[in-house]
Amino acid sequence: MLGVETTTAQAAPPVEAAVDEALFRAAMTGLAKCVAVTTALGPNGPVGCTTTSLMSLSVAPPSVLLAFGAGGRTLDDLLGAGRFGVNVLSHTQGPLVRRFATGTAAQRFEGTPHAVLRGVPVLRDAAVVMTCDVAETFSAVDHVLVVGTVRHLTAAPGAPLVLVTGEPHIATPIPPAPADNLR
Secondary structure: OOOOOOOOOOOOOOOOOOOOHHHHHHHHHOOOEEOEEEEEEEOOEEEEEEEOOEEEEEEOOEEEEEEEEOOOHHHHHHHHHOEEEEEEOEOOOOHHHHHOOOOOHHHHHOOOOEEEEOOEEEEOOOOEEEEEEEEEEEEEOOEEEEEEEEEEEEEOOOOEEEEEOOEEEEOOOOOOOOOOOOO
16 A cells, blocks of 8 residues: 555664673783873973873974873873873883883883973983874863874884783784795
């Protein structure tokens, strides 16, 4: 018949079990990731935190994306300053991973060689140093995503640190496979 709609009952999709948080954390921690210290100049001096959620976002304009736990001390000062530094740690800076993950801002910077560049504290001897202006922020679950437009960039030769299972590692390239000489 024309003009009559018919529908068939659809079964509800099966309810899936929730992903175990401990298993998820262990799986994500096991993935290699860039390790950096994100810095800013707060009202009481330099602030910074270990950051493993860093990615290149765009080349035009040069931009990076970082994620911070909502309500973090460094995040508040970074947003207040409107600019920040990204210091990708070099293979010699392993102890800074833990130092910038715990303690007060003063404790984190105590004895850590740094300078101020474009109004941002930057760490000496880092593999890559970027100063960025905050371009945009987005709330996502329990984090704040910060897009930074890169205004200054230096990169030193050598291997940057990577973090695997919460520990700093040095990335070593795999040598190329030998050429097949059979003809």
